[in-house]
Amino acid sequence: MFAKSFRVKSNTVIKGSDRRKLKADISAAFPSLSADELSELIPNKEELNVVKIYAHKGDAVILYVLQKNPLFFELEKLLYPTVYLLWRYPALLPTFRTWAPVLQKLIGGADLMLPGVVVPPCGLPDVKKGACCAVSVVSNRAPVAVGTASISSEEMHSLGMKGRGVSVLHTYMDHLWAFGDKSGPPSVTDEDCEEGMIEEECDVPEEAEEDEILEELSEDRRCPDDLACSGIEELSIAEQGEEKGEEGSEEENDQADQKTPQEIMDALLLQCFMHALKSKVKKSELPLLTSTFLRNHMFSCCPSGKQIDLKKSSYKKLSKFLQTMQQQHKLVRVKELAKGVESIVEVDWKNFELRSFSLPEEKDVEASPVQDGGRGEIPYSPPEITTLYSVPARLEPLFLDANKRKGATMHPAEVRSIITEYVKRNELVAVNNKNYVTINPTLCDCLLEKSEYQEIESLKWDDLFTRTLGRMQECYEVVYPGQAPIIKKGHIEPIDISVGSRGSNKKVTLVKHLEVYGVDPAAVAAALQHRVQASSVLQPVPGARDRVSVQIQGNQIHQVGSLLLDHYQIPRKYIQGLDKAPKSGKKK
Structure with missing residues (x-):
């Protein structure tokens, strides 16, 4: 029992x-x-x-x-x-x-x-x-x-x-x-x-x-x-x-079937947590930001074909899960080293539960996306970011023949292909000019405004595609190395670099949203401190419990940009604020 x-x-x-x-x-x-x-x-x-x-x-x-x-x-x-x-x-x-x-x-x-x-x-x-x-x-x-x-x-x-x-x-x-x-x-x-x-x-x-x-x-x-x-x-x-015979195996299968999605996610969380502690975390890494532990260690221990989703577990939040691991299992000790920023400061390596945990076979676990932040360990690999579009209820009739229901996500090229096939299948290409598409009742309801119903009878191909994508929900897919794809609605937040002032009008550089790209803020802070020989600290981001920003003395936008572009290989379009770097010859 x-x-x-x-x-x-x-x-x-x-x-x-x-x-x-x-x-x-x-x-x-x-x-x-x-x-x-x-x-x-x-x-x-x-x-x-x-x-x-x-x-x-x-x-x-x-x-x-x-x-x-x-x-x-x-x-x-x-x-x-x-x-x-x-x-x-x-x-x-x-x-x-x-x-x-x-x-x-x-x-x-x-x-x-x-x-x-x-x-x-x-x-x-x-x-x-x-x-x-x-x-x-x-x-x-x-x-x-x-x-x-x-x-x-x-x-x-x-x-x-x-x-x-x-x-x-x-x-x-x-x-x-x-x-x-x-x-x-x-x-x-x-x-x-x-x-x-x-x-x-x-x-x-x-x-x-x-x-x-x-x-x-x-x-x-x-x-x-x-x-x-x-x-x-x-x-x-x-x-x-x-x-027990066959009865036992049937009972096990029944029990597996009877498990709720919440219980399954709880079990997956515990497995990845134990796996990460036993095989990924080193004593030299402590204290370790809890958000970094989740992203770089637990995610990398997730079996192939499965995906960790805290919101689908009974814990709902990482902090509550780690609190349970601390209080009930006595596996770790979590402490708030900065206001609103929790870190794992101690691991009980002699814990019986941890020692008796059996690591899954290597084939079931993808490679770990460990990063070094310039410390000479396994190099960081940037995530793959892809823009997707989700089918809204209004446009669902256009995608039914392609078996794409409301909420289905697609690449822009796939959207164009499906719309092109729809036009050809319904013989909507204008007879006199093949650059135009005739508007049928379905296209009218899906793509035109009410004021345009009586005015527009055809659209150019480019206009047709633009209107279709414009009425779809934009999403983005992020694939961290060794992890299952993550799809989120809206636009991906760019890494934000800004310059602010602190006491005595001293300049400081702030870097936010590094976690979105799988970048460890602590590693960035350490690398910048080494590069520019200035003090750096981690500050909690208001309204985001599991995120922190890096603050370093002076206007260091050049150094931050160089680190993110060259070492972390983050595409320039995902970095905001590089234009605020000081001009050459001016005092930083």
């Missing part, structure tokens, strides 16, 4: 009345706990938190957290202990034992299959179907997993120890464990669990024959070498495969 990350809905301190009710519920669910032990688990004066979460499959779960460690989780009004609690009270639940290699499969989300269960001389613990139980490994009695018995102990014997034994809900090293202090299991010996006493109770003459059979089964499962361990592991997985 917690093999994948979950989403926290709320985190509140429990009320006094709810605290008493919880204590009563725990006493009823686990009657072996004494009054003193209950008081220790649910103290009256210490802060106890109630955390409501949604597991990755959508299950609503309530956690009860004491001193930062979740002690119980409640699912469908049933209480289950976590491994943190079981390490304090190892004998709280009936416990099945397995081999250490099987634990890795349980952590990955598998259930405990009966061929992987080690049967002690006294027999299996007495459980009923659906009863809460624990799992430990042979070398240590400290429980490492919690779940429910899939069948009763009697049925386990009658089935010859084949099939599913425990449906696992929570394990050591899963995301629920990671929500706590991430401590490891203590070393609990057989004596600590009073195994000797249990064996004496089990050693009764009436069951001698059965004990001999169980002892033989136990001997067969002693794992004398790695090969035996792997055999048990494979047998456990094989049995699980037989149990």
Whole structure:
């Protein structure tokens, strides 16, 4: 259940009345706990938190957290202990034992299959179907997993120890464990669990024959070498495969189909975030602007054929997503180094979730658009910018035959081709002069003003194309290296270079909208500072949370233009303000 990350809905301190009710519920669910032990688990004066979460499959779960460690989780009004609690009270639940290699499969989300269960001389613990139980490994009695018995102990014997034994809900090293202090299991010996006493109770003459059979089964499962361990592991997985069969794969497909677009985008964001931290970000880059991290690192980790869109996620904004990664996952620390400008200042490289993240195959990830800003790393590659036109509702009749509906985007050449084909198909070329096109009712409604309905009967080809493009919504497509194309309405903002005045009438140069072209403002600031030996700072752009402007002392338009045109290869038509450079011979 917690093999994948979950989403926290709320985190509140429990009320006094709810605290008493919880204590009563725990006493009823686990009657072996004494009054003193209950008081220790649910103290009256210490802060106890109630955390409501949604597991990755959508299950609503309530956690009860004491001193930062979740002690119980409640699912469908049933209480289950976590491994943190079981390490304090190892004998709280009936416990099945397995081999250490099987634990890795349980952590990955598998259930405990009966061929992987080690049967002690006294027999299996007495459980009923659906009863809460624990799992430990042979070398240590400290429980490492919690779940429910899939069948009763009697049925386990009658089935010859084949099939599913425990449906696992929570394990050591899963995301629920990671929500706590991430401590490891203590070393609990057989004596600590009073195994000797249990064996004496089990050693009764009436069951001698059965004990001999169980002892033989136990001997067969002693794992004398790695090969035996792997055999048990494979047998456990094989049995699980037989149990689930096609049903499991169908269930996975159904779950994938049932995911909302928002959940899919959340998962893609998390994958790209983890991938970027693990393989792209270097310690030397910190602090790193959050907007730069998204554009240069997360976008480059997006699998081929997919596209990150924060607005389609549950977070809506980059700042909220990173806040979740900081508070819930403890992966990064984000700080506002300048007013309104957030940067990643620290990454927890030892975080279990980050270390256990598996990088996707290289073929699924495009090359990273890393830039150096003149620092000698991988050179910057400018984005490809293309002007497009979108079909409005008024012009839709002209494009229906080409299967272009309202909102479809096209290059200007494609628009001309479709309009030309429409004219020829409807035989609208003027008979007397082929430079003109006869206006039919459709062209009249789409391209003419009401005052022109009675006056204009034909148009020149150029006029026809001009009117068509003029009535379409202008868009632009930006393709950053290694990323999926991004299409936006309107005109692309040019990089704006301006000169302003600060205290004592000192001149400063401001550079805005670098992010639109995939240019890192911090890299530009550093490069300019090195070139002109003047101080530079980053300033937030009013009304744009994820954008900053570069401010450098003096009129440095020449240097800024040279850097953008030569190094970053930004076309001159996308740079505004180059004409404000100081004339040669004049004081800058």
